[in-house]
Amino acid sequence: MSLELGGVEKTYGDAVALRGIDLDVREGEFFTLVGPSGCGKTTTLRCVAGLEEPTAGTVRFDGRDVTGLAPEERNVGVVFQHYALFPTMTVRENVAYGLQFDPPAGSVAARVDELLDLVDLPGMGERMPDELSGGQRQRVALARALAPEPDVLLLDEPLSALDARLRERLRLEVKRVQRELDITTIYVTHDQAEALAVSDRLAVMHDGRVAQVGEPEAVYDGPETRFVAEFLGENNCLEGRASRGVGGETGGSVVAVGDREFAVAGDHEGPVTLCVRPESLDVTASHNRFDAAVTDVEFLGDAYRVHFEWNGRPLLARLDEPPTGTVTLGFDPGDATVLER
Ligand SMILES: Nc1ncnc2c1ncn2[C@@H]1O[C@H](COP(=O)(O)OP(=O)(O)OP(=O)(O)O)[C@@H](O)[C@H]1O
Ligand SMILES: [Mg+2]
Incomplete structure (x- = not known):
């Protein structure tokens, strides 16, 4: 039926x-x-x-x-x-x-x-x-x-x-x-x-x-x-502005959040929300690296749920090892979701 x-x-x-x-x-x-x-x-x-x-x-x-x-x-x-x-x-x-x-x-x-x-x-x-x-x-x-x-x-x-x-x-x-x-x-x-x-x-x-x-x-x-993006699973959503065709080696677009620019896949232009899942943020990522301060660490059994502060905003990452102090995180351009606003 x-x-x-x-x-x-x-x-x-x-x-x-x-x-x-x-x-x-x-x-x-x-x-x-x-x-x-x-x-x-x-x-x-x-x-x-x-x-x-x-x-x-x-x-x-x-x-x-x-x-x-x-x-x-x-x-x-x-x-x-x-x-x-x-x-x-x-x-x-x-x-x-x-x-x-x-x-x-x-x-x-x-x-x-x-x-x-x-x-x-x-x-x-x-x-x-x-x-x-x-x-x-x-x-x-x-x-x-x-x-x-x-x-x-x-x-x-x-x-x-x-x-x-x-x-x-x-x-x-x-x-x-x-x-x-x-x-x-x-x-x-x-x-x-x-x-x-x-x-x-x-x-x-x-x-x-x-x-x-x-x-x-x-x-x-x-x-x-x-x-x-935020209801189904967890997400880091940052509001920014996208520019097309300036993604450099990754060939996509860039999203400016404050004075930091992130490379993303695909063609985007204008006001956007950049969404990156906690499991997509990684200390070994080779793209989109930035320094963030650890504010809290929760042990999940198989991983750590780590709260960061970056430019006055909270961010969440799922990491294998518990970090302390300030950590360099990054994410793959293909792992971000870019939503038009
Ligand atoms: N008999 C009723 N009289 C007045 N308002 C109602 C009535 N039944 C539902 N509503 C309203 O309709 C909306 C939707 O209610 P519904 O019960 O479908 O939500 P739900 O998604 O099942 O929520 P929950 O997860 O809490 O069960 C709510 O704002 C609720 O207050
Ligand atoms: Mg119900």
Whole structure:
């Protein structure tokens, strides 16, 4: 099932939640909506589920306009952040509740067992929800959402109440289940690392709009706005002025930031924002070298996250060795992203 949102707007009285959302989600795709709190992720998901009616715009499933249809007419499975299991029902009864029709008794039991196997909870059917860990409860919620064989799976921060390690393990589980069923999925998270890790494609949302859509690597390496550059991973963004064709040996452009000029790849002219990822700043780089003062060092286990001050601005670098005092950093012209302002 492919999904298409065209010009979807949603207002609540004076409050504007969605300012015009256009999205195409492909059949079988794991598609993620990522963005800061309040940007409209849940509202978008609820419009797809039919739990919310858009103020304007259309929602299509396989080209068919479903904008006015009730949730039960759309065949979507939904899992929310907070465990919505019935506390007085067993795991088995919770999952069976997700079965829409009244199949013969024997086949319900078989289907529930199949679903519990799918989410890796075999033999847990007789437990009560309060006898399960948070991660196990979310697996049951996923099994219940998948019980009626939905065409579309909608997940709204299903892992955000869990601790970091469990979240990392379960996101792989969710992805495995999604692959196994080949089900079109929209996954909502505010966690950019999670979005980068699991998505086939993702949409970065900002203030009721879609800021950028693409494969994780493409959006990470090629942000089109400063918001995306800084939201997806960390970035050093410096405002400067670009001049074309004076890149010297590197053949690109130069960007003047204050009285320092940096060589960059590509043709750029006029006011720009120069973005360099912390992992692109390096003490051994042979281009664009400058001296910066260390202000803080954080040990990450496999590297150091080092805070610098350069010309009164903070900069961040990811280095293998902890530096002290003043250090010469540099970066490859091809590693910088230059955004027009
Ligand atoms: N029922 C409502 N009435 C009024 N305003 C609402 C309602 N639901 C959402 N909003 C507003 O719409 C905007 C988008 O909300 P939404 O819940 O979609 O954000 P979100 O991206 O899911 O945020 P979070 O990451 O915090 O869950 C917010 O400014 C919110 O306050
Ligand atoms: Mg939300």
